[in-house]
Amino acid sequence: MADITRRAGWRHLRSAPTAHIRHHRRGRLVHDGPGLSFWYRSLTAALSEVPVDDRELTMSFHARTADFQDVAVQSTVTYRISDPATAAARLDFSVDPDTGAWRGAPLEQISTLLTETAQQHALDVLARTPLSESLVDGVAAVRERIAAGLAAEPRLPATGIEVVAVRVVAIRPEPEVERALRTPARERIQQDADRATYERRAVAVERERAIAENELASKIELARQEERLVEQRGANARREAEESAAADAVRAQAEAARTVRLARAEAEAAREVGEARAQAQAAWLRVHGEADAATLHALAAGRLAENLPRIESLTLSPDALSGLLDRLARRS
Structure with missing residues (x-):
């Protein structure tokens, strides 16, 4: 919407570069072009503002x-309005000279025209296409058909409208x-x-196996x-035994x-x-055989004295002494 400023009965209009302004005064075209800025009187001016920028129209049907x-x-x-003069002549793009607001709803008329035209071509394609095919290839088919239909629609160029691009987002x-369709998948x-x-x-079981x-x-x-070790130990034990x-x-x-x-x-x-003992005994006997009786008695007494216990004192009675003396006298 253009900016309009009031000054002492005069109005000043300043438009954007994307808005095409047409100013008629007393039936004559005074100003015509985008991004204009001029003074005018509201009682004698007829203004039209036609947007020339690209506009997105989202539709769902x-x-x-x-x-x-x-x-x-x-x-x-x-779409965009490629011919502002034709569009202003076919649609009501007039604005209030005091406020700059559109008197009608031209963009809604364009939206209705484009929506009904696109919907007509989309319905024509889908009515001949089964659901499964529509969900798989319907987006491209519908987009091509809408683009071709809008390009061939005579009302659009006659109204000064140019379709720039057509996009089909989804078919659901x-x-x-x-x-139900998702269930098999x-x-x-x-x-x-x-x-x-x-x-x-199975792989886990195979790996476990x-x-x-x-x-x-x-x-x-x-x-x-272990068996070989036991056998070796047994062999070692047997060898050791x-x-x-053997030792x-x-x-x-x-x-x-x-x-x-x-x-x-x-x-x-x-x-x-x-x-040696026998020889000594023989020699001993031989010596004793050659000795006299007195010597033998003396030797016997000596040997007897050697084997008798120790005698501390000896008492001889007169009878024993007399008898011994008698025997000695007889021997002598």
Whole structure:
């Protein structure tokens, strides 16, 4: 909307560069162009303001597919007024000279024209397309058909309107139908997830089995090693026992040989001692045989005295002494 300033019965208009101003005074075009700024009198001026910038028109409407399913179409049409003079002549873009506000609703008329035209072409396409195909390829088909239909619509250039771009955002079925259509896909996704879970579990079981087999193989190998260790220990014990027995046998043989040698030496010594004693006894007997009786008695008394206990004192009675003296006298 243009800025209008009041000064002593005069008005000053200042417009934006995106607004095309047409100023008529007494039926003659005085000012015509975008971004104008001028003075005028409100009683003699007829003003029109036509926007020349690109404008976005968002539209949403319902359609029915070939299999009688309702869908909602969301699209956006970008347009601009390429011929402001033609648009101002066909639509009411006049503004109040005192306030600068539009007297009518020209943009709503343009929106209605574009919406009904786009909706007509979209309905024509969707009415011949099943729901499943509309959801898959309908966006591109509807966009192309709307763009072609708007480009071929004769009312748009006759009104000075140019369509810049057409975008179809989405085509959606009713919520119940959408949930029903999502169910098979969700089931497939769930089946894929379950399959992946089962495969993961199978892989885990296979890995656990491999681990168990490895553990069992390790235990078997450990048992074999323990068996070999026991056998080696037994062999070592047997070898040690055999060597100990052999050593004991050697020691016993050496001890026996030593005992035999000692016995032989003792026997030889005893024999030599006996022979020496026999020779001494023989010599002793031979000497005693050659000695007289008095000598023998003296020797016997000496030997007897050697074997008698110690006598501290000896008392001889007269009878014993007399008898001994008589025997000695007889012998003499």
